[in-house]
Amino acid sequence: MSMKLPGNPNAGLFKQGYNSYSNSLDGQIYRSIEAIKELHKLCVTSYGPYGRNKIIVNSLGKTIITNDAATMLRELDVIHPAVKILVMATQQQNQEMGDYSNFVMVLAGEFLNCCEKLLTLGLQPVEIIQGFNMAKEFALKELDLISKEVEEGEGNKFVTSKFDPAMIRKVIKPILASKKYGFEEELSQLVSEAVVHILPTPSDERLLTEDIQVPFNVDSIRIVKIMGGSLRDSEVVKGMLFPMEPISHIKQANMAKVVVFNCPVDIATTETKGTVLLHNAKEMLDFSKGEEDQLDEMVKEIADSGVKVVICGATVSDLALHYLNRYNLIVMKVGSKFELRRLCKVCGATPLARLGKPTAEEVGFIETVKLSNIGSNVVTVFQQESSERTQCATIVLRGATKNNLDDVERCLNDGISGVKGLMKEGGTKILPGAGSTEIELVSRITKYGEKTPGLLQLSIKQFAKAFEVIPRILAETAGLNCNEVLPNLYAAHNNNQSDGVFYGIDVDGVEEDGVKNIKEEGIFDLLAAKKFAVNVATDAATTVLSVDQIIMAKRAGGPAVPKGPKAGNWDQDD
Structure with missing residues (x-):
């Protein structure tokens, strides 16, 4: 009589409860891109000076009103593994450079949108990744050339000392304007004054003449919020x-x-007890x-x-x-x-x-x-009180409402963190802002792609097209017609050989064609921060492209406890 082993209904490679999503006919990459599109839509409308605010109710039931991408992604509980790759990329950007986290999310999402078209045409992910890496290396070299052209075009009008308040204001003003447009002058004055107080005394001539790294600790600047008054009543205490x-x-x-x-x-006191008679x-x-x-x-x-x-x-x-x-x-x-x-x-x-x-x-x-x-x-x-430096400065922030004070505090923290990029070696090199650098990259990378033989030129051209999302969103959030403004911007860059690189989006709508020379406005971005952002965004997009299967283990423990306010009870306090 033969013995038969009973069949195991749950026999398989993984334990019961595992989920495996492979690159089948519909494609795991397509599903990852669809999930990333949802987060991309959330961040893209919050980009720029006129970016829209979002109301976020986090897991603790706290209501947050902000347009800061780093804050939004920190408060949201993202579950999808592919989306988490982009979230980690923005966190790395925020930790290293202090700003451009929204830029990383928007650009990486647009890279993947362009990849979807290439995948539909029949290109393999490996070919797209190879073309993106080639285009990234070319883009980083072009950013150095654009920065050099900006310095030559401005002549001696640039202040290159990291200890000069004018240089600090020039760097952090666009960062603050993207969060609190209209108050960037007051806020940049507060941040620059606080930063100058804690910087080391430039007794060494090398610190003034050479572009070397200067020690700077973000925690040395403290923000105290006091209700009442207005933002213009804020001050700095040494x-x-x-x-x-x-x-x-x-x-x-x-x-x-x-x-x-x-x-x-x-x-x-003693560690033991005693009795006294x-x-x-x-x-x-x-x-x-x-x-x-x-x-x-x-x-x-x-x-x-x-x-x-x-x-x-x-x-x-x-x-x-x-x-x-x-x-x-x-x-x-x-x-x-x-x-x-x-x-x-x-x-x-x-x-x-x-x-x-x-x-x-x-x-x-x-x-x-x-x-x-x-x-x-x-x-x-x-x-x-003396003129010597101190190791800590305090910004006294005034405002009418708690939500507004919290939002301004996040804005100031981004501005203070943005100084980290300036204090690094080579941090004084700058690029024109308002979308002018991105439009210049579109033209230059597209020409580079046309010279590249084979199918790689398709992915290089799509890489270049992704940079168009920045000026397009700046125009859309400002209420301008993108179909008119973008052609005018391309024309301004092609027709003005000397100052073409300085033409960007006029978010105020003063100019009829929606384009203006941003050299007079002083809208500049840090070269180091933008290069790091392009690098991180490209790496995040190519990482998502290289994944063809997602395997998720069963969650440990019992069912999750419901979080946040109950349904039908949205009017309760924090």
């Missing part, structure tokens, strides 16, 4: 500002030494006398060392506060370790993990500690 008062009786001081404690300002009233009165004398001695040592300001990152007991007030010390309690770290940078102090007399190296110095009224709010200002 130091730090806290929306609270000191807990001591003394509220202000000048030319004061500062000590920072990272531990509780109190008598240390008291025999009479005198022993009960003297029970805590030793602790009081010890705390009094500690505070006296701190005051005798010349310290006038005590910053505490933990709790301050009532008894310790009594003795600190007795010796006329300012006591400021800072709950955030990040704020405490920034305050140590401003004062030059070392945070201490023990309570006692600080050494001379551990003590910091602040020129002014004062109370100030901003609107109806009382704030404490730690400010360095």
Whole structure:
């Protein structure tokens, strides 16, 4: 009698619950491109100075109104693996250069739209990838040539020092205008003033004459939002500002030494419990006398060392506060370790993990500690008044509504992060903005494609055509007729041999043909940031093209808990 093994109905390559999407007749690449188109439509209408805002309700039920692509992609829970490739590309761009995240998403999505036409014609993905890589290398070389032409066309009118506020404003003004058009002058003034405060003193002549990398930390610039007033009431403080008062009786001081404690300002307690037997009233009165004398001695040592300001990152007991007030010390309690770290940078102090007399190296110095009224709010200002640099600056942001303040804060963060590209080696090289560089690339890459033999010229030409999406979206969001503006823009670039590269989209609609010379407006983009964006966008698009199968494992755990506001209950508060 033979033995038969029972058949397993779930026998297969993967465990039960796996999903496999292969490159069948309808094509996995086509389905990935269709999924990316949805996210592309979301970001493309938010590009440019007149980009549309989106209302996003995230998984926590918080409502966010913004047109910043990095914020939108961060708050959205993207599931599709192919779309996640583009999201990671935008995050890399935002982390490295601080801006152009929307540019990466729009350009990569348009690359894939053009790829769909090539796939329909019968080209293999490998041929498209090869043509795109050739076109990318040519485009990066042409961007260097365009930047050189811009410098020669402007002559000595360009300010090339990274320490000059005019150069910083020139770089960040287009970044801020794409988020808050109409307020770019005020915002760029705030950012440039804050950046100049924290840059190292250019005592070395090489820093002024040579284009070398300058140390710059984005976290050194802090933004404090205070309700009330308008955006034009905002200001920059060379130091730090806290929306609270000191807990001591003394509220202000000048030319004061500062000590920072990272531990509780109190008598240390034992780890074990004990029982104390008291025999009479005198022993009960003297029970805590030793602790009081010890705390009094500690505070006296701190005051005798010349310290006038005590910053505490933990709790301050009532008894310790009594003795600190007795010796006329300012006591400021800072709950955030990040704020405490920034305050140590401003004062030059070392945070201490023990309570006692600080050494001379551990003590910091602040020129002014004062109370100030901003609107109806009382704030404490730690400010360095001298002309020397400080390691932290604060932008005090004013506004009428919370959503508007949050949006302006995101805009300023993009502008501050955009300075990272300027401070890199070769960061002072710039390109014309307003879509002029992209139109110039369309013409030059198309000519390069016509000289390339074989089927590769089809993918190179489609690569060039994808750059047309930038000026087209700038014109559409500004309410212009693309069918009229784009031919005028091509004509302006071809007919003006000397200044042709400077012609871009007139988003204000002042010119009849929708085209203007942006040299006078000062709309320029950083060469390093745009080259990095083109590189990242091309790599993301070719990565999606190279995938022919998606295998997804079964999710771990039980069913997902519903997130966000319930259906029919959209009017509840955050």
